[in-house]
Amino acid sequence: MTAGAPTPPPSTAEAHEHSHADVSGGWLRAAVFGAMDGLVTNTALVAGVGGGGASSRAIVLSGVASLVAGAISMALGEYTSVKTQNEQLDLEVEKERRELERNPEGELAELIAMLRVRGVDERLAHEVAVQLSRDPETALRLHVVAELGLNPEDKPSPSVAAVSSFLTFATGALIPLVPFLLGSSLLWAALVCGGVGLFAAGAISARFTPRAWWYAGLRQLLFGAVAAGITYLIGSAIGVAVS
Incomplete structure (x- = not known):
């Protein structure tokens, strides 16, 4: 650009592409x-069963059973939860659609008020609301997003959430069992594996949050340690009582 040349108006600026992380409660939350649940569950289970004096075979058997049952339970729970949320959103969308059909003036006034709250002056808010309301689907989407905080066109997939939950729970639950599956009979080795897994999972999750990786890792390790410690004490007490 030569010196003294006029600055191009903002309308001629090129839009740049960018993306955001999944925050709609889909695969990321489920994963x-x-x-985390798989790691905490089986680390605590190994601690409790091992603390009770069970053999390596019994620990592996109970750990694998917990892995399979927990993964299935998590997948079914996630599928049902996300499916129910989507169905509830569909119900609210239809309710809002009926309101737009029965009371368009009231809904127009509501849309104007939404724009005014966001800093648009009254005259412009009225013009924009009238223009947007010419397309019923656009008006419907704006009302739903503003009132429910959810976009009806961006619903999470129940199947994706279920599969993500199943796979990650199974992976997390497997980690504390690795030493036993490799032939070790040392309880502390399994607990160390579980602790490393907990720290790593927490650190990785920090990538999607403003938290420092070490803080998220230590927090998750602490939660798992508390669960494993309590379960170990209970298992030890039961083992002594029934021996």
Whole structure:
């Protein structure tokens, strides 16, 4: 650009592409929750069963049973939860659609008020609301997003959430069992594996949050340690009582 040349108006600026992380409660939430739950569940289970004096074979058997049952339960729970949320959103969308059909003036006034709250002056808010309301689907989407905080066109997939939860729970639950599956009979080795997995899972999850990786890792390790410690004490007490 030569010196003194006029600056192009903002309208001629090129839009740049960018993306955001999944925050709609889809695969990411299910994957993080599944991995954490699998790690905590089986690390605590190994601690409790091992603390009770069970053999390596019994620990592996109970751990694998917990892995399979927990992964299936998590997948079914996630599928049902997301499916129910989507169905509830569909119900609210239809309710809003009926309101737009029965009371268009009231809904127009509501849309104007939404724009005014966001800093648009009254005259412009009225013009924009009238223009947007010419397309019923656009008006419907704006009302739903503003009132429910959810976009009806961006619903999470129940199947994706279920599969993510199943796979990550199974992976997390497998980690504390690795030493036993490799032939070790040392309880502390399994607990160390579980602790490393918990720290790593927490650190990885920090990538999607403003938290420092070490803080998220230590927090998850602490949660798992508390669960494993309590379960170990209970298992030890039961083992002594029934011996």
